[in-house]
Amino acid sequence: MADEARTTPTITADVDAARRRSELYGIDPTTTDVPHRGDPGPSAEALAQLSSPVLDQLLGHIVDSSLAVVMADRDGRLTRRDAPERRILTTMDSRSLDIGYSLAESDVGTNGVGTSIETKRPAMIVGDGHFLEGFHGFTCANAPIVQPVTGRLEGTVGVVCPVADTGPLLLSTAVRLADQIGGLLLEQATQEERFLLEQFLLHRASPKNAVATIGRQVLIATPPAQRHLADIDHDELWSRVELALQGGNVADLELDRPDAAPLVLRCLPLHRGGELEGAAVHVVARRNSTDRGRRHRPSDRLGALVGVSQQWQAVVRDALGAAQFDEPVLVIGERGAGRRAVAEAVAARSVRPTLQVADGADVLVDGPTRWLGDVADAAESDSTLVLRRVDELPDDVAASLAKLVEAPCRARFIATSRLTTSDRPGLDRLLRHLDVLRVEIPPLRERRDDIPVLARHFAASFGRSSLERPVLAALGRQRWPGNAAELAQAIRSAHVAARGGPLTVDHLPRHLRHDHARTPLHGLRQQEAEAIMAAIDSTATRAEAARLLGISRATLYRRIEAYGLDV
16 A cells, blocks of 8 residues: 555646646755745734644544644645654654745645645645655645635645555545634634625525625625725725615615726625625626716616515515516515515516506405406506406406406506415416416515614605614514504504604504513524414414424413513
8 A cells, every 4th residue: 555655646636737837936846945934923823723622633533643734824834733743743844844934836836735725725745746856755635724704715734644654534634624624713703704604605606606795894705706806995895885775775886997897786785683784796797988877777676665684685686577577477475565566666667667556355346347347448558457466356256357367468467466376266267377477575574674674664754764773673573464564554653643753662552562671582582483473373272382382381471471472
């Protein structure tokens, strides 16, 4: 095995490319002069200290081996080297493999440390795969240490051993070390950094996409986005993005660049706890100079509708996508969720912006014949016809309407419903023909980040520029079975009760202010509260809900009281 290791080196990096780079640097392969680049800086020392538990644990497992552990900073300068036996360190000393010495490819050519840094990939260089002849007696397996939030290369870590002791697990050991140190770096991340990393992974889709997430102190970007944004000052970029998102919706931002065409960024607000934490930024175009001055239609808003949650942004994307076509659209959601508003917003952006509305609830007032006749007349106009509450139509009327929708006509149909299927044949037939494109609106209780934004929006319609935090906290604790419509009515009622003065918790409807002194729920507490409400909604008794949740009935009652749940 030792002879085989010497004659058949295992090299995971592209050794030919690495050797060509080494030759271009003009390095003499016979030199023994490994340059000393000075003591590690504060950031490298901090990383070495952070990683000590990981490396010490490995050293405890290799007591009887010939392995040594090495770590280097992002410039290839050694920041730590340890081995269980002194003779191994003595051999490394003879090759200047000590703290402060540089193993960058530009200094010593192909080697595990420098090549891993150069390629930003794991590298295992065995024997004469090293460029310097003095390193031919070693095998060096290294993996890059990457800051998991920013994606920045922090350094490299790995193991070194004599060529005769080369084994198949060396590279996997290096990779495991790098992953463990990356995990420690992630644990040190701030809540803002963790949140923006999570959102970055959700929005990225592919590393080839030019996507970034940005906050006051953080920028996480794919390589294409890094290239686009490299010359833009972070503080200036965040200031421009924050200003563009003041309206609470998606916005397009154009950045002038001195030596290149303007850059167009599509910015999606990212909220945590109802506050703007950052933005997801998509580079959508690099506009040519001939395009400057043209008006670009804002494409990521639904009229005056507001929302900041990820669920709402999904509604916006689906609605904007549906607006580009001329096929029927089915808007699904609970009562009060904003189905009509979304349907009309889609209609306003479609190729047939003229809007007509037919409400299924009016059948009882107008009678089936007249109502169907009015719909048939509207279907012959070049307009978009919004059919509200089709799930409330009598089945025979729904069947007749289905025939009308199936027949060729000039109008486009957009319908609202709580259902997508039905056991009533007429309604099921109608829903199937309308459900070509679908927009689903989650209930307000599932997009709680939208509650304060909607509350401020409704308050602004009455001339109120803001709402006090206790008011927003009290509103944020509610389930809102009536969704946005119920929230709007609560704000209206409170506005009237305030009689033109400051709006406080005491002006809210009585059932909304009984628990206003309780602490607002966030994170796991909010999730637990929602799980409790879901269990209560789906069971007949509190005892059944407790069994479903896996807790005692007494614990369930304590949770209900502690969270101020209205059950």
